Amino acid sequence: MRLFCLHGWGFSSKVFEGLDCFSLDLPAHGRSNLIYRDLESLAKDIAMRIPSENVLLGWSMGGSLAILTALRFPNKVKGLILIGTTPCFGTSWNEKNIRAFLLRLRKEGHSFVKHFRKMAHWQDFEDSIELSTAYKMLEDYINLDLTYLLPYIRQRTVILQGEEDKIVPFKSGLALYNLIKGSKFITFTGGHFPRGYEYLIPKILKSF
Template identity: 30%
Template sequence: MSCFIEIMGQGKPLVLLHGWAMNSAVWERVVKRLSANYRLFLVDLPGMGQSRPVYPYHLHSLAETVAEEIPGVSTILGWSLGGLIAQQIALNQPDRVEKLILVGTNPCFVSKPDWPHGIAARHFEQFNQRFEQDFNATLLNFLTLQCMHAKDARATVRQLRTAFAAKPTPTQENLNQALNILLHTDLREEVSRLFQPTLLIHGDRDTLAPVTAAHWLAMHMQRAQLRVIAGAAHAPFLSHADAFCESVEAFMADDQATQQVSS
């Protein structure tokens, strides 16, 4: 098995793909509630958590590797980098993806002359340098910032710190390779081919993937609806877990899933 996957709960299959430098422990805040209604597949992406790296390491190889390990047909929820992988799986094997849930993601994370909805590459590179200097302190700082508006922020950070400590730290080589995916991927031309019902969940205070990117996706995907969570940053499932889970549950239960919503 190329990917380490923890499976829990009962119901429709829901695959959760984490973001860059993270692992499946990042879902700690929402797994209890979501596993009450769905069969969760908590994936450690290749080279992160308890999963071995793949070679060559690029978006297509990650998408292929994850697709080999998940159920035949499922809903895929991808956060940040995980959102790019979820989209690539849906493009490569559309019949295997019932629905998509994209959280804090962007078809093109880096800003360009014709793309004002990204951020400068140097911000990602500076973030990577901080991880290289002190991975654990940088991770803790990031999680603390994301949890700032949570009702029980301190307890959540403690819980996440314990969960992350139980898994291996990614190598700098794997972090660099995964960062290159964020820096160089541009799916803008492909997203119009995604026909699956899609829920976009985005925080209005997201500085890593501006909310304008989510609005762009909502307009350019065939069947997308947008849920903007006020006060949330890049990880709304940490800061606004109840609103996040409510959005997921409503979308999973909605067989039409065609109406665009925002709040």
Template identity: 30%
Template sequence: MSLSLANSDYGLPSYQGTNLSEFPLVCVHGWGMNPSVFSELERHAEQNKQRFITIALPGHGASPLVNIDYEAWVDHIAAQIPQQSILLGWSLGGMLAMAIALKYPNKLAGLISVAASPKFVADDAWPGTKANVLATFQQQLQQNPKLTQERFLALQAMGSPDARQDIKRLKQLVLSQPEPHPKALEFGLTLLEQLDLREALAHINMPWLRVWGKLDGLTPIAQKERLQHLSGQDWVIAKASHAPFISHPQTFYQGLRQWMNGATSSP
């Protein structure tokens, strides 16, 4: 399915098909974060009378820590998703959203992956975050979890023209809820290190929007070209980094809304 670009710096997408805006929008955050990061997105959804739900990763925010197991995390999140929802996952949450789309396809009306990679770590044939960068975070997490989270926060906005403002906003939102459980943080990094869903993604057969920040240093835009064989659409936000719903909240939801509405012109 091809992407219809509007006359916009952001290339607002459109999906030709079912009006997805009638379904609940369910959002899953990334590593070390919590559902509060979606507060601005929630406000826009409520203004458009769209049901909006956030799900915390196990051991994050108010969510209890479940078994330290990949399948357990996937099942735990999936159990909280209403039937026929649009599932939006950001970063690690996006990787898990892809896994849910593969395991529970009949539960979802659509999938939105935001700055999310089927394989987080780079290798000789795949652009991504360097393995030594992730290894450093794993080591630092054992010594000082809070400082490690703050450093990871800084990476979310790296490359953004308003990086300082974005980092400040993210930090305020993250601190508004309980700190993640150390074991959840440790296992989250393990998932980022080990998960590789690339071969399985060809089995995803539903409306799928992949959102990329052109300036993203964690999930580089070069990955998009490696995924062109997949169904779905790609949307590149020109001046965004790893957290486009923080740096460009109105544009971000406007683009999602157009895609969900099946519109043929920009909002």
């Protein structure tokens, strides 16, 4: 069974280097040659590049894209593994904090991306990011609301949620679980990205 991975905002496919999987860099991240228009169009671009009957793993914004891909192109996705994923990021944080985050990103640029990476991951991460396009993607992600679409997910879904996640709060992961029928909810000690993922994910994959 093939595993295809989608990284979160501010990172790249390098974040999955310890895992035996296929992956790609999202637009404006890493070495991507994808052109960004909107998240729905990006889900279509992803579907064109993945084999059929794969398990799609998405982390953070990559989780939202995995969900969109599974909904729009169900023949391509046999199952979902969602890490640190929320039904609607715009309601996961309060509006004041979101505005402050976007303002700091505009003002501080790459230095703030570096700060965000330290918040989101448990080890140092370096790769290129093109900020103007990445900023637009982030705005679209904040405004994306999957709440009313999630009950239509039919693929087997496993949700991984960090108990101390500062990016996607625990309550958001729990809301995702309650909206996807028959999904499995697994918690892990830590924040937005699980330590030991290279051992955890293969075990989960065997259940599909």
